[in-house]
Amino acid sequence: xxxxxxxxxxxxxxxxxxxxxxxxxxxxxxxxxxxxxxxxxxxxxxxxxxxxxxxxxxxxxxxxxxxxxxxxxxxxxxxxxxxxxxxxxxxxxxxxxxxxxxxxxxxxxxxxxxxx
Amino acid sequence: xxxxxxxxxxxxxxxxxxxxxxxxxxxxxxxxxxxxxxxxxxxxxxxxxxxxxxxxxxxxxxxxxxxxxxxxxxxxxxxxxxxxxxxxxxxxxxxxxxxxxxxxxxxxxxxx
Numbered sequence: 001x002x003x004x005x006x007x008x009x010x011x012x013x014x015x016x017x018x019x020x021x022x023x024x025x026x027x028x029x030x031x032x033x034x035x036x037x038x039x040x041x042x043x044x045x046x047x048x049x050x051x052x053x054x055x056x057x058x059x060x061x062x063x064x065x066x067x068x069x070x071x072x073x074x075x076x077x078x079x080x081x082x083x084x085x086x087x088x089x090x091x092x093x094x095x096x097x098x099x100x101x102x103x104x105x106x107x108x109x110x111x112x113x114x115x116x
Numbered sequence: 117x118x119x120x121x122x123x124x125x126x127x128x129x130x131x132x133x134x135x136x137x138x139x140x141x142x143x144x145x146x147x148x149x150x151x152x153x154x155x156x157x158x159x160x161x162x163x164x165x166x167x168x169x170x171x172x173x174x175x176x177x178x179x180x181x182x183x184x185x186x187x188x189x190x191x192x193x194x195x196x197x198x199x200x201x202x203x204x205x206x207x208x209x210x211x212x213x214x215x216x217x218x219x220x221x222x223x224x225x226x227x228x
Contacts, residue, residue: 004158033215042120042204042218043159056214091158102147102166102208105216107158 004108025094144210
């Protein structure tokens with residue numbers, strides 16, 4: 001099965017530290033999305049890429065957050081100077097943009113971040 | 117409102133039908149989706165419907181769309197204990213193609 005893969009599954013870090021997450025999308029998918037999910041809430045959009053271009057960023061993506069997709073394949077999400085409010089599940093998804101914009105998003109199992 | 121709305125909890129007995137409701141926000145939304153999330157896992161795509169359709173059936177799942185009221189529902193026939201999970205409704209708005217907007221999810225509990 002070549003679904004969306006995220007690494008690590010869990011990350012515990014101390015406040016103020018930097019963390020980086022990786023996402024490998026489904027291989028033929030050219031769009032890649034990052035979402036954040038806190039307890040009891042639905043996923044909230046952070047940003048998305050089409051190939052290597054970052055097409056949209058949410059207001060939620062503060063200066064401490066940066067996402068890259070340098071070769072249009074895997075992506076990384078870095079959080080600098082983590083805060084306790086950053087504790088959440090970070091979800092990656094991918095889709096195939098072809099004819100129209102109707103391709104559903106396929107999600108990975110997420111990276112759970114705990115900031116102590 | 118600006119948010120996709122869902123009731124938070126639903127409990128049913130095994131073998132009964134479950135109906136999960138959702139109200140979305142944008143009358144120009146092109147596609148509406150249902151996802152399932154089990155504990156500690158990501159979101160699994162269940163089904164989706166194009167906005168020019170009223171109904172879609174896929175095995176035990178039936179999706180109904182009322183565009184006038186911006187109302188979407190998911191019916192699960194013969195609900196099983198393995199269907200216990202959180203179900204999310206999501207819309208792809210016409211104004212911001214690409215991203216999906218999600219509701220808070222409905223926790224479905226199936227009792228044996």
